[in-house]
Amino acid sequence: MQYVGTTEVIQDYDSMRTALGYEKISFAGVSYGTFAGMSYAARYPERVDRFVLDAVLPHGAPPQALVTTQTAAVNRLVQRADALCQTDPACPFYGQGNGSVLQAWETVLAQSIQAPLPALSCGPGTGCNSPVTPSDLRQAATLVLTSNPDFPLFSIGLNESLHGDASVFAYRPDRDIRETVVAPLLCSDFELDDDLKTFAGFNNLSVNSNSSDPLKIIYATNWQLLLQCTVWPFPVSPSIARVTLPTDLPLMWMTSDFDLNLPTELTTFAWQQASQSTLVIRHGDDHTSILIPPPATAAGNLARNFLRTGTMPEPSTNVNVTVIGPGGTRGPVPGAYDVPTGCSCWRYEQY
Incomplete structure (x- = not known):
């Protein structure tokens, strides 16, 4: 369990690259896979070809x-x-x-x-x-x-x-079973300060979020996962997750406006550390964009085309997707009532 973190994962990635005889690799990472993907790109930039990082868990986010x-x-x-x-x-x-x-x-x-x-x-x-x-x-x-x-x-x-x-x-x-999978990944990468391991420090993570919580929902999955990480029994280097990884590689970052698992602000934070990268914003709901089925495939199609051809999409915006090029600026997250709705309601599990 101590050796299943991102440090080991990217070593495995590079071992596979060597075994296959590739000079460079292309990579599509979604959700937690984006963390490993960016870790690989930072450690082996000369081996990076076409990278798409979709629904990002960023390095350096507190x-x-x-x-x-x-x-x-x-x-x-x-x-x-x-x-x-x-x-x-x-x-x-x-x-x-x-x-x-x-x-x-x-x-x-x-x-x-x-x-x-x-x-x-x-x-x-x-x-x-x-x-x-x-x-x-x-x-x-x-x-x-x-x-x-x-x-x-x-x-x-x-x-x-x-x-x-x-x-x-x-x-x-x-419903708690899936968190037994996520917690070892997160906790093996995220070193926590000692104050977060106290009740007051942990509780302040929620208290300090009150201004973003007019509906008083309070519960956040990340809050619960961080609680589990307070008792992670193995040492974790702060260099894995607690520092940003600026890069000038031409990566594609993807997000959807209303992602709950990894909110869109986190992808924006990561993209802002990457001066030559492009941000693709899917206007809609759901976690990740590459995997979304029809009819909401416009953003995923841009990613698939980039992976196939190496052609990065030009800056543009329409009702489905906004593309912001290197050096651009992202505006506020659209209002919940301003983006068209539609429920595909395909799910990994049924409640």
Whole structure:
């Protein structure tokens, strides 16, 4: 377990390159794979050909940024659920006006604080717990909106909760299983200062995110993962993740406006350290862009073309994608109601 971090991974990458007889490699990394990809590029820049880094975990971002950006992102996604309800007749809040989903969330959360909510489908032998506490509600809402957000399920869950059944938001132990995979990766790379290993220091990561959390969701997956890293038993070098990796390599960085797993601000932070790189922004939801199926393939097509031909797209913008060239400046994240909505609702798991 001590030797499964990025330091070892990029050594393995280069061993494979040598075994295959390649002078350079091309690479498409998504999510945590972007961290390894950039680590490889920084260590072996002369061996880099065409690199696409999609939904980025950046080097040098402080732990506070990992929590604050994710807190802001989940609030944006509740707004995205609300935006979809303005146009989707199947939404239980359709026709109730802008902000109806946000109001429902605030009402359900307030009710759960007064008293835990019943979950009629849950209990012994069901795989989910009843009743639903505020902490359950906050965690489940975040998980429903993670990766490929299921906006219809989120809205249905709120409506059912208002009518006495919060089963959609009940705690399910199996949801924690995936974090057993992520935690060793993150913790073997991210050295934490001693103050974060105290309750006060850890709690401040959340307190300092309050200004980004008008809906009082509080829970952030990165916050929980960092908690697990406070008890990582092996030494970690701060040089792995805690320092930025500036580069003049012509890389392609990709992000989507409303990614919750690795919020778009993190990709922007990494791209700003890369003076000759291009930023591709997919206007929409979901985690990563290369893997998104039709009809939202415009950004992924740009990446695939670059990997095949080496031709970087020129700066441009349209309703689906914005491309910002080297030396450009990214504006604010678009408003949740300003980007067209649509729910493909393909998922790795069903809640």
